[in-house]
Amino acid sequence: MSWQAYVDDQLLATGKVTKAAILGKQGGIWASSAGYNLSGKEQDVIVKTAFTAPDEVRGNGLILSGFKFMVVRADTDEVIGRKGERGVFVIPTKQAILVAEYDAPIQAGDANVVVAKLADYLKSVGY
Template sequence: MSWQAYVDDQLLATGKISRAAILGKQGGIWAVSKGYTLAQKEQDVIVKTLFTKPDEVRANGITLAGFKFMTIKAEPDEAIGRKGERGVFIVPTKQAILVGEYEAPAQAGDANIVVTGLADYLKSVGY
C-alpha cells in the first residue's frame, strides 16, 4: 500500500479525520491530504521539537497549515492539540509521524482511535 493510500483510505475515509499527513522522522512529507499544506517550519517543529522539547511545544502551541492549536498533551508517544471544534493527534511510529486533524461533528475519542490504530499497525510492521 502506498503512503498516500494510508492517508486516504485509513485516515480520511473513516470520516473521523478531516486532514492528515504522514511525515518521515528524518524529515519530509510522505503523504498528505489534498489541500493540507504544512509549511517547512511546521514540519520542522513536528519532526525536531514536538517529541524532544515538549515544554517548548506546550508553551508555544502546535501550528499546522497556519492554524494554531493549544497543546493539550506533549509526550514521547503522542501530542494532542485543540482549539474550538478542531483538534489534532500527532503520533510517532518507528520511522514516521502521523498527523490527524478532526473537527466537529467528529469526536476526539473517535479520531484518536483512528490515528493510534494506524500508528500501532505501522509499528507492528516495522514502520
C-alpha cells in the same frame, strides 16, 4: 500500499479524520490530504521538537497549515492539540509521524482510535 493510500483509506475514509499527513522522521512529507500544506517550519517543529521538547510545544502551541492549536498534551508518545471545534493528534511510529486533524461534530476519542490504530499497525511492520 502507498503512503497516500494510508492517508486516504485508513484515515480520511473513516470519516473520523478531516485532514492528515504522514511525515518521515528524517524529514519530508510522505503523503497528505488534498490542500493540507505543512510548511517547512511546521514540519521541523513536529519532527525535531514535538517529542524531544514537549514543554516548548505545550508553551508555544502547534501551528499546522497556518492554524495554531493549543497543546493540551505533549510527551514522547503523542501530541494532542485543540482550538475551538478543531483538534489534532500527532503520533510517532518508528520511522514516521502521523498528523491527523478532526473537526466537530467528530469526537476526539473517535479520531484518536483511528490514528492510534494506524500508528500501532505501522509500528508492528517496522515503520
